[in-house]
Amino acid sequence: MKTVNSILGVKWPDMHRLAEKTIIEEFIKQGILANGTVKEMQDAHIGAIFMPHGLGHLIGLDVHDVGGYINAPPRIQEPGIKYLRTTRELEEGMVITVEPGVYFNDALIEEAYKNDEQMKYIVKSELEKYRGMGGVRIEDGVAVTANGSELLSKDVQRSVEDIEAFMKDYRP
Numbered sequence: 001m002k003t004v005n006s007i008l009g010v011k012w013p014d015m016h017r018l019a020e021k022t023i024i025e026e027f028i029k030q031g032i033l034a035n036g037t038v039k040e041m042q043d044a045h046i047g048a049i050f051m052p053h054g055l056g057h058l059i060g061l062d063v064h065d066v067g068g069y070i071n072a073p074p075r076i077q078e079p080g081i082k083y084l085r086t087t088r089e090l091e092e093g094m095v096i097t098v099e100p101g102v103y104f105n106d107a108l109i110e111e112a113y114k115n116d117e118q119m120k121y122i123v124k125s126e127l128e129k130y131r132g133m134g135g136v137r138i139e140d141g142v143a144v145t146a147n148g149s150e151l152l153s154k155d156v157q158r159s160v161e162d163i164e165a166f167m168k169d170y171r172p
Contacts, residue, residue, distance in 0.1 A: 006148050010090050013073075016055040016081050019100040020047025032126045044117045048080025049108050050135075056097035057085035059141060094144045095152070103135030 027033040058065035068086030141152035
């Protein structure tokens with residue numbers, strides 16, 4: 001069993017914001033975003049343009065466990081993060097997905113181009129290079145334990161080479 005850093009007691013909205021921050025930082029390095037700080041871009045909801053979904057959800061009796069808002073702070077009504085399926089602090093025994101994604105969604109990009117508060121950070125000539133390519137999401141399952149977190153999806157293929165080899169031999 002692979003153990004990762006403990007997420008016990010972490011507030012799930014904080015993890016969502018961390019994922020958005022990470023995407024923004026990488027897009028700055030790639031030249032897709034510029035002319036502001038990460039904080040300014042987060043305040044303008046730039047992350048929601050590219051990760052328009054919640055970071056993950058509890059897994060329980062159903063794939064999307066309905067317990068996400070039991071004894072939890074209310075849903076946050078901001079772009080992107082409003083789609084979180086929980087705002088709870090993570091507790092021992094919970095199982096949650098961690099599924100950051102980056103999408104180049106034409107409708108959301110067009111909305112951002114019309115939004116002066118967002119457009120001032122976007123380098124249109126760089127972003128346009130990615131239009132039409134869709135996106136990618138990596139989904140992991142994590143069990144919260146008392147002294148760590150067990151990565152349940154550790155054996156899932158992740159490298160381009162492994163995925164291409166799997167797809168080459170795949171027959172539905």
